[in-house]
Amino acid sequence: MINLTIDNRKVAVEEGSTILEAAKSVGINIPTLCYLKDINVIGACRICLVDVKGARTFIPSCVAPVSEGMVVNTHTPNLIKARKLVLELILSDHPMECLTCKRNGNCELQKLAEEFGLSEIRFEGAKTEYPIDDSSPALIRDPRKCILCRRCISVxxxxxxxxxxxxxxxxxxxxxxxxxxxxxxxMECVQCGQCSLVCPTGAIVEQDDTDKVWAALADPKKHVVVQTAPATRVQIGETIGAEPGTIATGQMVAGLRSLGFDKVFDTDFSADLTILEEGNELLQRVTTGGVLPMITSCSPGWIKFIEHFYPDLLPHLSTCKSPQQMFGALAKTYYAQKEGIDPKDIYSVSIMPCTAKKYECQRPEMFSSGYQDVDVVLTTRELGRMFKQSGMSMTNLPEEEYDAPLGISTGAGELFGASGGVMEAALRTVYEVVTGKELEDINFTACRGITGVKEATVNVGDLPVSVAITNGLGNARKVLDKIRAGEAGYHFIEVMCCPGGCIGGGGSPIPTNLDVRLKRIDAVYTEDERMVLRKSHQNPAVQDLYAEFLEKPLGHKSHELLHTHYTERDHYPKEEC
Amino acid sequence: MKSLEELAKIKASRREALKIREGIPSATEKAHVMMCGGAGCISSNCKDVVEAMQASLAKNGIADQVQVILTGCMGPCDMGPVAIVYPDATFYRRLKPKDADAIVEEHIMKGNLVPRLLYRAPGAKEPTPKVTDMDLFAKQKKIVLRNNFYIDPTNIEDYIANDGYVALGKALTAMTPAEVVEEVKKAGIRGRGGAGFSTGMKWSFCAASKGTPKYVVCNGDEGDPGAFMDRSVLEGDPHSIIEGMAICGRAIGAEQGYVYVRAEYPLAIDRLSYAIDKAREYGLLGKNIFDTGFNFEIEIRIGAGAFVCGEETALLTSIEGKRGEPKPRPPFPANEGVWAKPTVLNNVETWANIAEIILKGADWYSSIGTAGSKGTKVFALAGRINNTGIVEVPMGTTLREIVYEIGGGIPRKKAFKAVQTGGPSGGCIPAEQLDTPIDFESLTALGAMMGSGGMIVMDEDTCMVDIAKFFMDFIVDESCGKCSPCRIGTKRMLEILERITTGKGKEGDIELLLELGNTIKSTALCGLGQTAPNPILSTIKYFRDEYESHIKENKCAAKVCEFVE
Structure with missing residues (x-):
């Protein structure tokens, strides 16, 4: 242990701790800006400076390690003055468009300015002027608002x-x-939007598609349907100030209906469907000597990643579309037929914790119904914005149920929101389908948690099925390298692009940090336990779908509507010669 | 190279051949013409003079009795191209190809001086023919530049002739690594890159550090405007760097060295890489040096032009092939340097001292200089001064001695106003401080800095606000942009100075500059940012009246600034 003094208080912390951590351990908060625990620790913004006795300059507490006998003061008058001037400088190069900024009210720079009580910017000079980049369907970069904290680069x-x-x-x-x-x-940007989660200001934000949805809702000719991703119900509460981990499924359904959606459906339904298609694909690969390990394909950022960086491994990807796109294809075929609606009149909206879904719905492979299967994707943040714009207090609404048939789901489908969920849902079904026996314990806890790479072996009858689960693309890379090296003896791998899985997706409410992620994960498993049915193959609406329309998993129609193919991509744009 | 005896043999035979350069006439050779081949003289076409000289020698049939050699920088750059003709050590200046015949036919063949090409001290009627009699050189003491008049930088045996690689042999065969570190520590040498940290301490931290492998790095990213000390060493005596680094490798247990040289120094890169090849050929780099089992290799890394890469953490990051940007310290390079391994990083001039310290001993070295600053310092004299160029003086020499005795004073009888030391990190020292003996402490106390050794002299026609603006403009260009005080603060300071120098200064601008300057000093991430305000702060300190007259009276006493109505 290292002993030091901070603000006249004796502090003992482990060797290697930073001054910031030591201060935090005794409840002293030092303001920070570029610092982001475990992600960005570079000492660049110079807001977290402290006064260390004997030091020539002020010391950045986020990077400076403690030393024995160190005497630290976190708020001398000179220090307060210096921090204020540094913030004043940062603000002197900021557009000051707070009132019209997407991050108004949820901006770390704004919050610091308020806390520091800055009353004036004395510098009138050049400001950073670079054009806005809105080329991506998912994200907008506005370099004018960038304070160069580099969190986005780090993540x-x-x-x-x-x-x-x-x-x-x-x-x-x-x-x-x-x-x-x-x-x-x-670029090879996978549009995962993790940068937008960590940006302290409005320099990287999601493309806002709420106007398109308002317009569709206002159009009497449109039959507007909406699907909500598994993670959204454990996130949406945060957009209106609820604690992380709040489950607001019924309120969200009620709110969506109140906004004017004709049908409120659930991506959990198509998640169940995914399990049947993907589970059967896995069995087929195992029994016919297909390419193994098979890797999940639900996460569009992950798909773009493998297409750019590991195109040689594309045959390992399941050919299943993501639940969003399975839903999209069925909404404009199966549902349209069933309800007698012309698919051209259906406007299909999805609510996702994800920015990459905005990109996915525009991929040329995603027009199986003859139309763009999913017309528009809103992130959880945008749906929160729509609720605010409507003046609706979602939390006060009585809970309502999803519409049938595409809103009927099981707990297994809900699991897709957390890392390991697809795997657990698949194991629940594959076990029972293969063995014909009922699982004694349906909770595959080895699949759960936020660990970057999880491994497990599950006996399915005589076959020990070896699986791996990764979240965060850096972890996916580790497993892919093992596959390339021929060292991956797995049958099935679940890959989720974002840390923690979809509950930590780039379209999630801000802040999304480790603590918040863990609470949302807990909520996902609570939601699973609340469900009457918890295995995908028990979903009656899915059973009807096969009976009435698809016939059987991996059948002809399935291949047409629910499966896809992938595209090899370059790292850098090719110059036109 | 297997032994000191083998080295001694090469030395003895080569020394015999070079006797003429010590003033001893030779039976077989008439003269050695040492033509300055520093970058300054090369740009004033010294190579054409060499060619003309060789043609003249051939024409006169004495080509085999005279050697014409391109050396490193001799120092008096404004007189270039310059040459010294041995054995009589006559100094000729401003040579043109057409002067070749005169030197060959008059001086070399007949023994007559060529008066029109001789040096005349400012104000003196009579020329000073002998280089050793020139004021410019008399007050100098050459340790770092010990070989620049004497050797052909492309001939390793010339270096060996002047005791080259003996210190390495001594360190490998007669000293333990700990003794080498102790000797450097005892010598009291402080880093010549600017900050002046004890070199011996640095080595001892690295030697004690646990990680392996360790690395030795030379900082040759000299970037201060007007500074070219390191270039002159790299070009004129590259083996002194190689030897110093190898000695350090032995002392700390490293087998790999990197020399980081800026791309703007192509000649330095050429000469150094040739020298590395030769050292390898002679077994002074590579495996089992002096048959002691010691291995050492050196690689050159070429910088891409960023001033900040002279900052140690940025330089090491750049060596790794990443964007050259500083990192917070700790960890210090001695524990986590290049490739996150323990690293000793010293500047070119520091390395050039090492072999002499090991060869002649710490006691000899520490007898030179002041109490806190040992040895010599090389300065690049520039600006409004008669003799511009490179000078090397013992620490403790006063500014007055440098400016008036070595530098020959101010041209055109103008009044001295200030001297700027330490480049963009340094400050301006006014006339009343001219008698300050120069060392690390005294310059810092004056609000300036030793820096790497740039020294720019200013006369009464210089506007100090304009000077501050010049340096701030440089810093704004060169700030890496990582930390906010430097990225934005220096830009704001420049904007205020631009305002003041165009007649738009406001009441309160000086106070704002002081507030900004002092805050940037205490908040910026690296040495560049922490020292960036010095040129402004020191000019406000000593020349505040000039700022005030700009702001209040729209008046620039030096008539440099143009006010827009």
């Missing part, structure tokens, strides 16, 4: 191992952007 590089963003130029002209200031849409 993209260190957590996702994508490295789509870097610092260009230097000094006052510094710019966070894709290499060579290329447009985001032309």
């Amino acid at each position: 993209c590089t260190n957590i996702q191992s994508v490295q789509a963003l870097t610092v260009e130029n230097r000094g006052f002209n510094s710019l966070v952007a894709p290499a060579f200031n290329e447009k985001l849409a032309n």
Whole structure:
């Protein structure tokens, strides 16, 4: 243990702790800006400076390790003055468009300015001027609002191992952007949106598609249906101030209906369907000597990642579309037929914790119904915005049920929201389908939790099925490298693009940090336990779907509507010669 | 190289051949013409002079009796191209190809000086023919530049002739690594890159550090405007760097060295890489050096032009092939340097001292200089001064001695106003401080800095606000942009200075500059940012009246600033 003094208080912390951590351990909060625990620890913004006795300059507490006998003061008058001036400088290069900014009211820079009590910016000079990049269907970058904290670079590089963003130029002209200031849409950016979760300001935000949805709702000719992703019900409460981990399924359904959606359906339904298709695909691969390990394909950021970085491993991907796109294809075929609605009049909206879904719904493979299967994707944040715009107090609404048939689901479908959920849902079904026996314990706890790479072996009859589960693309990379090296003896791998799975997706409410992720994960399992049916093959609506329309898993119609193919992609845009 | 005896043999035979450069006439050779081949003289076409000289020698049939050698920088750059003709050590300046015949036919063949090409001290009627009699050199003490007049930088045996690689042999065969570290510590040498940290301490931290492998790095990213000390060493005496680094490798247990040189120094890169090849050929780099089992290799890494890469953590990051940006310290490079391994990083000039310290001993070295700053310092003299160029003086020499005795004073009888030391990190020192003996402490106390050794002299026609603006403009260009105080703060300071120098200054601007400057000093991430306000703070300290007259009276006494109505 290291003993030091902070603000006249004796503190003992483990060797290697930073001053910031030591201060936190005794309840002293030092303001920070660029710092983001476990992700970005670079000491760049100079807001977290402290006064260390004997030091020549102020010391950045987020990176400075404690030492024996250190005497730290976190709020001398000179320090307060210095921090204020640093913040004043940062604000002097900021557009000050707070009232019209997507992050108004949820901006770390704004919050600091309020806490520091800045009353004036004394510097009138140049401001960073770079064009807005809205080339990507998922994300918008506005470099003018960027404070160069580099959290986005860190998360993209260190957590996702994508490295789509870097610092260009230097000094006052510094710019966070894709290499060579290329447009985001032309890069290997997987559109996961983790950058938008960590951005302290409004410099990277989701593309806002709420206007499209308002317009569709206002159009009497449109039959507007909506699907909600498993994770959204454990996130939406946060957009109106509820505690992380709040489950608001029934209120969200009621709210959506109140907004004017004709039918409120559930992606949990198509998640159940995915299990049947994907489970059968796995069995087929195992029994016919197909390519193994098979890897899940629900997560569109992950799909884009493997297409860019490991195209040689594409045959390992399940050919199943994601639940969103299975739903989309069925809404404009099966549902349209069943209800006698012309599919051209159906407007299909999905609510996702994900920015990459905005990209996925526009892929050319996703027009199986003859139309764009899913017309528009809103993130959880955007749905929260719609609720606010409507003036509706969602939490006060009485709970309502999803509509049949595409809103009927099981707990297994709900599990898709957390890392390991697809695997657990698949194991519940595959076990019972193969063995014909009922599972004694349907909780596969080895699949659960936020660990980056999880492994398990489950005996399905005589076959020990070896599985792996990864979340965060940096972890996916580790397993893919093992496959490339021929060292991965798995049958089935679940990959989720974002840390923690979809509950930590790039379209989630902000903040989304480790603590918040864990609470949302707990909520997913609580929601599973609340369900009467908890195995996908027991979903009656899915059973009807096969009986009335699809005939059988992996059948002709399934292949037409529910399965897809993938595209090899380059790392960098190819120059037109 | 298997033994000190083998080295001694090469030394003895080569020394014999070079006697003429010590002033001893030779039976077989008439002269050695040492033509300065520093970058300054090369740009004033010294190579054409060499060619003309060789043609003249051939024409006169004495080509085999005279050697014409391109050396490293000799120092007096404004007189270039310059040459010294041995054995009589006559100094000729401003040579043109057409002067070749005169030197060959008059001086070399007949023994007559060529008066029109001789040096005349400012104000003096008579020329000073002998290089050793020139004021410019008399007050200098050459340790770092010990070989620049004497050797052909492309001939390893020339270096060996002047005791080259003996220190390495000594360190490998007669000293333990700990003794080598102790000797450097005892010598009291402080890092010549600017901050002046004890070199011996740095080595001892790295030697004690647990990680392996360890690395030795040379900082040759000299970037201060007007500074070219390191270039002159790399170009003129590359083996002194190689030897110093190898000695350190032995002392700390490293087998790999990197020399980081900026791309703007192509000649330095050429000469150094040639020298590395030769050292390898002679077994002074590579495996089992001096048959002691010690292995050492050096690689050159070329910088891409960023000033901040002279900052140690940025330099090490750049060596790794990443964007050259500073990192917070700790961890210090001695524990986590290049590739996150223990690393000793010293500047070119520091490395050039090491072999001399090991060869002649810590006591000898520490007898030179002041109480807190030992040895010599190389300065690049520039600006409004008669003799511009490179000078090396013992620590403790006063500014007055450098400016008036070595530098020959201010041209055109103008009044001295200030001297700027330490480049963009340094400050301006006014006339009343001219008698300050120069060392690390005294310069810092004056609000300036030793820095790497740039020294720019200013006369009464210089506007101090304009000077501050010049340096701030440089910093704004070169800030890496990582930390907010430097990225935005220096830009704001420049904007205020631009305002003041165009007649738009406001009441309160000086106070705002002081507030910004002092805050940036205490909040910026790296040495670049922490020292960036110095040129402004020191000019406000000593020349505040100039700022005030700009702001209040729209008046620039030096008539440099143009006010827009």
